[in-house]
Amino acid sequence: MNETKPHILLIDGMALLFRSFFATAHSGQFFRNANDIPTNGVQGFARHTMSAISIFQPTHMAVCWDMGAKTFRNELFADYKAHRPAPAPELVPQFDMAREVSETLGWKNYGIPNMEADDLIGSMIKTWKNEAKLTIVSGDKDLLQLLGPDVSIAFTKKGYTQYDEYNEARFIEEYGITPAQFIDMKAFTGDSSDGYPGVKGIGPKTALKLIQQYGSVDGVLAAREELTAGVRKKIDADGEMLMLSRELATIHCELTLDDPLEQLIIPEFTEDRARLMNQQGYSLIARQGLSVSPF
Known part of the structure; x- marks a missing residue:
């Protein structure tokens, strides 16, 4: 029975976007498009996600996003994340661009004002944990609290392909809680x-x-x-x-997510999508998509 369970990949979109941006920004590689807008973070995010699909072989996927710097936690504690530096000017336009690219690729995206991506991920796990296997891709150790019998976390480690994977058994063995x-x-x-x-x-x-x-x-x-x-x-x-x-x-896991599971099915990466990415100045995404696509 377990072999037929859907496998949902939950992508922490902002975590991959930031990671991808800084991986190339330090050497000045911003991959500017025809309008001179940097695309390094966007292309890295999409390529990282495509690699994760190839590695973990999910049947379904959701990309979860933070929606602005302020959340309900700032109402509880004004200094929550307040000391973090402002994002680099080259990164700012890429926030909206990354979500737009994600939607163009046919991936199901979620973002709720006043909530963090973690809260969306937690709510999805609560919604689907009895019906599906779930794998989270992120760099955020806060998510360890969400581990369960069919919930694992792949923490980004190196490049697009190396992860430090945690399941419930490993966590209990290492932490004793x-x-x-x-x-x-x-x-x-x-x-x-x-x-x-x-x-x-x-x-x-x-x-x-x-x-x-x-x-x-x-x-x-x-x-x-x-x-x-x-x-x-x-x-x-x-x-x-x-x-x-x-x-x-505490990750808030009580958000209502009414979408049927079918809406999270991962679409194929087609030649048409590759052409569209090239037209929009995302040639790296086009190449990555065609290289990992089984179609």
């Missing part, structure tokens, strides 16, 4: 890249030990009297931020 408990661990450590601190003075080793021993943030708080004086003092000083950090770390 469940994927869902990863949220509680991050509540203590915070996330420097996202700009929330967790509990000052509690690092990953201590946080992991606490969750392994007490199961959750609530379990740690219930066992406050058993904690060392140093740990107890740190938690008492940052108790409010501990609870807020847990909320910020």
Whole structure:
């Protein structure tokens, strides 16, 4: 029965776009089109996605996008991701271009204002986890909390073809906690890249030990009297931020996604699509598409 399950590839679009942009921008290779607009990130994103399709052989796919810099998490905590530098001017026009190319290629795209791509990915997993195998392609370790029996994550590693793949069993073996408990661990450590601190003075080793021993943030708080004086003092000083950090770390999986699974079927890359990509100045996408297409 499991052999006939659909296999859905969930692409973190912005993660691949940023990765592709910086892979060539450092050497000044922006691959400008006829209008002098850089296309390096767009072409890299599409090529990376095509390679992932070739490697993981999914039957269905969704590309998930962040829609602007602000989300509901900024309403909870004003400094959430606030310290990140503004995107390079060469990258800015490529945000819309990447989604347009993705849609032109016939890929199903999702983006909801005020939500992150992670929340869309989490909601898709909740929607389809009992009916399909799911593979996430991203560079974002926050997604580890979504691992499950039929959910794996392929973290970008090198180039377009090398990934560090995690399934639920590997995560449990390495961390000694469940994927869902990863949220509680991050509540203590915070996330420097996202700009929330967790509990000052509690690092990953201590946080992991606490969750392994007490199961959750609530379990740690219930066992406050058993904690060392140093740990107890740190938690008492940052108790409010501990609870807020847990909320910020939690991927929201409650978005309603009504599209039937058939809408996520991956279309073939045809000669017509290749011509269209060439006409729009995306020759690298055209070549990549024809090289990996089985048609």
